[in-house]
Amino acid sequence: MKSIWNKILKVDxxxxxxxxxxxxxxxxxxxxxxxxxxxxxxxxxxxxGTTTFDPANRLTFAPGPMQGLKQSGAxxxxxxxxxxxxxxxxxxxxxxxxxxxxxxxxxxAIVVHGRSDKPVYVIxxxxxxxxxxxxxxxxxxxYEAEDGIQEAEGEKFECVTIGQAGELGVRYANIxxxxxxxxxxxxxxxVMGSKMLKGIAIRGSQSVEVHDPKExxxxxxxxxxxxxxxDKLNDEWLQIKRVGTALATELFAPQGNLPIKNYQxxxxxxxxxxxxxxxxxxxxxAKPWPCQYCTIQCHNNCEVKQGPYAYKGKGPExxxxxxxxxxxxxxxIKAVAYACELANLYSMDTISLGVVxxxxxxxxxxxxxxxxxxxxxxxxxxNAEAMVEIVRKIGTRADGLGYLLGEGTRIxxxxxxxxxxxxxxxMKGQEIAAHNWRAQYISALNYxxxxxxxxxxxxxxxxxxxxxxxxLPEWGIDxxxxxxxxxxxxxxxxxxxxxxxxxxxxxxxxCKFMEFRxxxxxxxxxxxxxxxxxxxxxxxxxxxxxxxxxxxxxLNIRYGxxxxxxxxxxxxxxxxxxxxxxxxxxxxxxxxxxxDYYKERGWDEEGRPTAAKLKEVGLEDFIE
Amino acid sequence: xxxxxxxxxxxxxxxxxxxxxVDIIRxxxxxxxxxxxxREKTGKANIILFALNGRVVQPQExxxxxxxxxxxxxxFHPYAGG
Ligand code: SF4
Numbered sequence: 001m002k003s004i005w006n007k008i009l010k011v012d013x014x015x016x017x018x019x020x021x022x023x024x025x026x027x028x029x030x031x032x033x034x035x036x037x038x039x040x041x042x043x044x045x046x047x048x049g050t051t052t053f054d055p056a057n058r059l060t061f062a063p064g065p066m067q068g069l070k071q072s073g074a075x076x077x078x079x080x081x082x083x084x085x086x087x088x089x090x091x092x093x094x095x096x097x098x099x100x101x102x103x104x105x106x107x108x109a110i111v112v113h114g115r116s117d118k119p120v121y122v123i124x125x126x127x128x129x130x131x132x133x134x135x136x137x138x139x140x141x142x143y144e145a146e147d148g149i150q151e152a153e154g155e156k157f158e159c160v161t162i163g164q165a166g167e168l169g170v171r172y173a174n175i176x177x178x179x180x181x182x183x184x185x186x187x188x189x190x191v192m193g194s195k196m197l198k199g200i201a202i203r204g205s206q207s208v209e210v211h212d213p214k215e216x217x218x219x220x221x222x223x224x225x226x227x228x229x230x231d232k233l234n235d236e237w238l239q240i241k242r243v244g245t246a247l248a249t250e251l252f253a254p255q256g257n258l259p260i261k262n263y264q265x266x267x268x269x270x271x272x273x274x275x276x277x278x279x280x281x282x283x284x285x286a287k288p289w290p291c292q293y294c295t296i297q298c299h300n301n302c303e304v305k306q307g308p309y310a311y312k313g314k315g316p317e318x319x320x321x322x323x324x325x326x327x328x329x330x331x332x333i334k335a336v337a338y339a340c341e342l343a344n345l346y347s348m349d350t351i352s353l354g355v356v357x358x359x360x361x362x363x364x365x366x367x368x369x370x371x372x373x374x375x376x377x378x379x380x381x382x383n384a385e386a387m388v389e390i391v392r393k394i395g396t397r398a399d400g401l402g403y404l405l406g407e408g409t410r411i412x413x414x415x416x417x418x419x420x421x422x423x424x425x426x427m428k429g430q431e432i433a434a435h436n437w438r439a440q441y442i443s444a445l446n447y448x449x450x451x452x453x454x455x456x457x458x459x460x461x462x463x464x465x466x467x468x469x470x471x472l473p474e475w476g477i478d479x480x481x482x483x484x485x486x487x488x489x490x491x492x493x494x495x496x497x498x499x500x501x502x503x504x505x506x507x508x509x510x511c512k513f514m515e516f517r518x519x520x521x522x523x524x525x526x527x528x529x530x531x532x533x534x535x536x537x538x539x540x541x542x543x544x545x546x547x548x549x550x551x552x553x554x555l556n557i558r559y560g561x562x563x564x565x566x567x568x569x570x571x572x573x574x575x576x577x578x579x580x581x582x583x584x585x586x587x588x589x590x591x592x593x594x595x596d597y598y599k600e601r602g603w604d605e606e607g608r609p610t611a612a613k614l615k616e617v618g619l620e621d622f623i624e
Numbered sequence: 625x626x627x628x629x630x631x632x633x634x635x636x637x638x639x640x641x642x643x644x645x646v647d648i649i650r651x652x653x654x655x656x657x658x659x660x661x662x663r664e665k666t667g668k669a670n671i672i673l674f675a676l677n678g679r680v681v682q683p684q685e686x687x688x689x690x691x692x693x694x695x696x697x698x699x700f701h702p703y704a705g706g
Contacts, residue, residue, distance in 0.1 A: 469701035
């Protein structure tokens with residue numbers, strides 16, 4: 001097989017060794033790379049009983065067969081481990097160029113295990129690897145850590161780093177790269193911190209051999225041109241490079257998809273006005289800041305020159321400002337952008353952060369916490385100053401509420417009590433993202449049944465059938481009626497397909513935003529074939545996605561998943577909003593839909609893969 | 625004549641223009657909430673975009689272009705991500 005090296009790097013922080021290991025073709029033929037590789041490494045190396053902060057937990061950074069190809073979207077990579085938020089296997093993807101450098105250094109993955117007795121960072125310079133002292137960097141924020149490593153090693157290294165929240169075990173700590181891209185969900189930054197690993201820096205100079213270079217080149221040109229032309233044909237305000245995903249607000253608001261006031265309201269006019277794309281562009285001075293090879297360019301760099309929220313750096317993406325802004329009712333766009341960048345510096349996932357703060361605001365409103373608990377802050381809805389300050393308290397794990405909120409809403413609500421579990425919008429320990437289940441019931445089903453990373457809008461993005469009109473005609477998702485968003489019609493089938501699609505994409509390692517702008521599953525299949533020589537059909541592609549989903553489910557079971565967890569959805573799921581397009585809509589019948597999904601997946605009544613299903617996808621040897 | 629729209633087989637008489645396909649898709653999608661929103665914002669009817677055999681069809685070509693047997697047409701919605 002081509003477009004891989006058949007080689008991974010194993011870093012043991014306890015023994016302070018770095019070793020390479022050969023990986024046979026069959027692993028890639030089964031799991032491709034990226035998310036599939038993460039799952040495979042956990043299955044092989046982290047038996048039942050391994051826990052998140054156990055040195056034995058494996059933190060895997062993996063690109064896939066797409067890295068090294070100069071195709072728009074081919075800058076993706078993933079990280080995976082047993083997560084501190086959901087206490088099960090989880091993975092999360094990022095971009096920037098870290099994955100490309102892993103590939104160019106001659107590896108298909110870096111697997112970190114063990115625990116250092118003092119802070120360290122790892123340097124990979126092609127074949128040369130070293131574990132170095134990071135005492136000077138410990139306690140610094142994530143960007144300072146990247147600067148520090150680059151100062152010591154040279155700017156040509158691509159880095160991943162964590163900030164204080166990762167060091168201090170915030171359960172939704174993230175991992176950043178290039179000050180603009182984040183392994184956001186499931187707290188993998190806390191796993192890194194538990195290993196005393198402040199960062200990894202890598203550079204490489206090797207080109208991986210592909211199966212059919214001419215065809216890869218032809219596909220790259222055709223696809224890159226198509227995506228760029230489609231983007232150009234759009235009206236200016238719809239061009240992603242202007243403000244990135246921020247432009248989604250105006251499209252999501254009329255669908256009732258926004259999360260407002262801890263998901264209690266349907267409208268927030270001042271928020272919609274202030275987070276409007278043109279206001280975003282003006283107030284934040286947004287400029288495109290794309291990943292390598294990308295023609296779509298969603299990332300942007302912002303600058304607020306004056307005032308209490310002055311900063312220069314990453315512009316908030318839709319999920320970030322929806323959660324930290326809309327969900328907390330803070331409509332000051334500069335304050336929200338600043339808070340999101342603070343979260344990036346501390347290394348915290350802005351989705352979980354927004355839900356956690358909204359939960360705390362509701363606790364404050366209902367008198368479950370008072371100024372005595374909030375360091376004197378008035379944690380009322382919409383209070384920008386208090387919101388920014390509480391981000392600092394969480395990021396530094398300040399004694400009291402700051403520490404508690406760093407545990408995530410599940411643990412925080414269990415400890416605080418006072419009925420606050422009722423407004424903890426989380427499942428399995430992870431907070432729900434900025435796609436409202438009332439706007440399309442399939443989101444609720446996805447949140448309940450996702451196996452890759454707990455409830456996750458990005459690892460089963462079936463909401464985009466409606467909110468984004470994404471179609472997968474290759475797998476039979478094409479004709480869809482608007483009204484179906486509030487029915488369970490075909491939902492099990494569609495949800496399963498989107499779970500598998502996300503697994504294939506995150507294992508090949510390609511940016512899903514390409515599908516929003518003219519990239520197709522046929523393009524993906526053709527590119528994988530030209531690169532690897534595997535000669536897959538579109539059905540083979542689905543089978544690969546299915547196989548990875550099944551393996552992730554086996555891992556869920558290994559690490560303690562129970563059927564009841566799928567049914568323990570947030571109470572708020574069944575609380576309707578009173579106005580707007582989704583008024584009165586709640587996903588009644590969700591339990592039945594979950595059971596239908598089990599059946600669709602080839603799982604038994606208890607939600608476990610059957611032996612026949614595992615055999616069908618080639619996982620008979622993985623039965624425990 | 626058989627052509628494929630989003631991989632589904634359609635029958636069209638010889639001489640069918642690309643604009644006929646465009647009209648069918650536009651008509652089918654016109655009431656979808658996001659299409660309506662974008663149309664209201666931009667005032668433009670031409671929101672859905674098309675590719676023919678992997679290449680983007682420019683709107684000025686819709687009227688003149690004739691589709692051919694076996695053509696592979698895809699339509700794309702101008703979505704933002706998130
Ligand atoms: S769309 Fe955004 S995240 Fe995806 S490759 Fe382009 S700049 Fe990176």
